Amino acid sequence: xxxxxxxxxxxxxxxxxxxxxxxxxxxxxxxxxxxxxxxxxxxxxxxxxxxxxxxxxxxxxxxxxxxxxxxxxxxxxxxxxxxxxxxxxxxxxxxxxxxxxxxxxxxxxxxxxxxxxxxxxxxxxxxxxxxxxxxxxxxxxxxxxxxxxxxxxxxxxxxxxx
Amino acid sequence: xxxxxxxxxxxxxxxxxxxxxxxxxxxxxxxxxxxxxxxxxxxxxxxxxxxxxxxxxxxxxxxxxxxxxxxxxxxxxxxxxxxxxxxxxxxxxxxxxxxxxxxxxxxxxxxxxxxxxxxxxxxxxxxxxxxxxxxxxxxxxxxxxxxxxxxxxxxx
Numbered sequence: 001x002x003x004x005x006x007x008x009x010x011x012x013x014x015x016x017x018x019x020x021x022x023x024x025x026x027x028x029x030x031x032x033x034x035x036x037x038x039x040x041x042x043x044x045x046x047x048x049x050x051x052x053x054x055x056x057x058x059x060x061x062x063x064x065x066x067x068x069x070x071x072x073x074x075x076x077x078x079x080x081x082x083x084x085x086x087x088x089x090x091x092x093x094x095x096x097x098x099x100x101x102x103x104x105x106x107x108x109x110x111x112x113x114x115x116x117x118x119x120x121x122x123x124x125x126x127x128x129x130x131x132x133x134x135x136x137x138x139x140x141x142x143x144x145x146x147x148x149x150x151x152x153x154x155x156x157x158x159x160x161x162x
Numbered sequence: 163x164x165x166x167x168x169x170x171x172x173x174x175x176x177x178x179x180x181x182x183x184x185x186x187x188x189x190x191x192x193x194x195x196x197x198x199x200x201x202x203x204x205x206x207x208x209x210x211x212x213x214x215x216x217x218x219x220x221x222x223x224x225x226x227x228x229x230x231x232x233x234x235x236x237x238x239x240x241x242x243x244x245x246x247x248x249x250x251x252x253x254x255x256x257x258x259x260x261x262x263x264x265x266x267x268x269x270x271x272x273x274x275x276x277x278x279x280x281x282x283x284x285x286x287x288x289x290x291x292x293x294x295x296x297x298x299x300x301x302x303x304x305x306x307x308x309x310x311x312x313x314x315x316x317x318x
Binding site: 083084086087090117118119121126127 | 291292293300305307309310311312313314315316
């Protein structure tokens with residue numbers, strides 16, 4: 001009886017099998033985020049504190065950084081992106097396999113921040129699609145966790161492709 | 163006037179232009195033709211064995227537009243010296259100091275990248291901060307403040 005209760009809780013009482021699978025796949029995906037940290041600047045310090053035991057990103061199933069884009073499904077762009085490195089970032093994004101998500105971590109990646117100059121990309125959304133923007137210079141770890149939870153919500157609600 | 167400035171003025175009277183010791187900072191302006199001779203003397207005879215910094219200033223609108231600034235340090239006597247040369251816009255070129263201090267290599271590449279001042283006899287004078295496709299020199303005062311040269315993505 002207990003198992004039946006859990007199963008109906010996740011998948012609903014009655015429904016089309018596609019809906020059930022979507023929900024189950026979304027649930028699996030949102031708790032197994034493999035992060036590719038693209039760390040270029042001081043935001044990296046905040047990323048480290050989020051990933052380590054004080055704020056413990058592992059609680060959200062996103063603890064293990066993969067340093068190969070082919071093994072990652074969450075591109076965490078942490079820090080100022082200059083025009084010089086922009087093609088590298090784009091290449092990393094293109095090498096990631098679907099499904100994949102992008103989080104802009106910090107003001108510089110969201111808008112360019114106060115680096116309104118010849119060297120800096122004015123927001124990474126000018127070169128690749130972004131799912132969640134985390135503001136702050138640098139963002140507090142709590143803000144990052146909030147962003148990760150928003151991303152999980154988005155993954156759960158979106159239509160799953162498989 | 164400090165001894166070092168006096169020595170430079172006496173030994174290199176043909177290159178010497180002006181000097182001061184405001185706020186205890188010895189500063190000497192010399193002609194660009196004499197930069198290598200003066201620096202060889204300062205390194206070997208006056209023990210200025212560290213090149214702390216090498217940078218440039220754009221005095222836009224002045225006749226000799228760029229000023230290349232060298233900061234030297236004497237580790238033995240703990241003394242500092244600032245040496246400057248002026249170059250014009252038509253031929254912004256100074257002799258490279260890579261033969262004296264190896265760290266001059268990257269400093270000079272940075273000055274070339276940002277200001278477009280060339281360094282004669284530099285072993286590898288190419289951009290160090292900006293990408294090779296970048297046109298112009300961004301720290302020049304006449305580089306448009308809004309000009310962008312992205313490699314990927316839109317002009318923003």
